[in-house]
Amino acid sequence: MLKHALEDFFHYLTVERGLSENTIKSYQRDLRQYGNFLDDSFSINDWDEVSRSHIMQYMYHLTDEGRSSATIARLLSSLRLFHQFLVREKLSSHDPSLHIETPKKERKLPKVLSMAEVDKLLNLQGNDPLTIRNRAMLEMLYATGLRVSELVSLKVTDLHLTMGFVRCFGKGAKERIIPLGDMAKEAVEDYLNRSRPSLLKKKQTEELFVNHHGNSLSRQGFWKILKAVARDVGIQKPITPHTLRHSFATHLLENGADLRAVQEMLGHADISTTQVYTHVSKTRLKDVYRSYHPRA
Structure with missing residues (x-):
């Protein structure tokens, strides 16, 4: 029973809510764990038997296991x-x-790259197909603040280079349009002209970015590429x-961008999620002040 x-609920998330495969896997993991706890601890056979207690x-069990308040808050949201x-x-x-309070999350400030580190990361040297693609x-990623899952899901038809924007489908299959800067446009055009045809090896695929076999790139594949590039350019x-997504948002706000515009570009449903970047900006302003003001 x-x-x-549970299976009915997962079907609802897939068909009616249109959530991504990764989000549904997260719900499955959370709720199966919850169901197993109820079954093992109380031998509950029907959801109607479940009480607030x-x-x-x-x-309390999750706390005893050493789970963080952020993890417990997410699990509570799922159930x-x-x-x-x-x-x-x-x-x-x-x-x-109902009426169960969500544990207060410790709000960790996101880690961001400095402008100098971003320059290091983006100024890749080399003209072979893989370097051009990377x-x-x-x-x-830095020009748009895309999530890595959104980046690897991009199709060639999502690019509108002459108009200077890219279309992506984020969480809940929500569409958003994000401007694309000149440097990103040039890099993508270079990839389309000189790298992608070579990597495809006469294969056909609608995905924008492909691996060295000509197949669509996975999230894990991109993660490995990023770590290797960071190591090669000396970023310690x-x-x-997500560091590039955080850097995109923080650098925009530091340079005077409107918070609502950044929220729209990131695809955040709630502006409070975006506001964490204003705290990062303020923290960095304080660091600059302490470093350079003669009486700080």
Whole structure:
């Protein structure tokens, strides 16, 4: 009974909500773990038997396991959505997750690259097909703030180089249009003219970026490329694809961009998610002040 309702919920997320495969996997992991806890600890056979007390005990269990408040908040969000679904589909008569407070997250400031580090990363030397492709991908990521999953999902038809923008489909299949700077446009045009035909080896694919076999590039493949490039150009700090997204947002705000415009480009549903970058900007301003003001 428990498993049937879970499968119905995952089907709902896929078909009706149109969530990405990675997001659905995250819900599956969270809720199967939750279901296993209820089954092992209380031998619950029906979702209607679940009470607020059961969920609170699950929260305490997660805390005892050493889970962070951010992880617990995410898990609670997953099971809230699930219990709302159960009530709506009349698979349960009540929502036991109501009135349970979300643990306060420790707001960690995102790690960003300095302008000098960005220049190092983007100024790749070499004219072989893979270097041209890597230069285009990195320019695109820094110019647009795309998530890595969005970058590797881009199709050639999503490019509008003459108009200077790229179209992407983010979380929940929401479409957004993002401007593309001149340097990114040049790098992508170079890739399309001199690198992609060579990498494709006469294969046909609609994906924009391909690997050395001519197949679509995976998220893991891009991650490896980024780490290798960062190492080769001498960037010491840990770097992930999201570091470039964070840097894109922070550098825009530092140079006077409007917060709402940055929110739109990043594809954030809630502006409070974007506001973390204003804290990064303020922190860096304080560092500059302390370093250079004679009486700081």
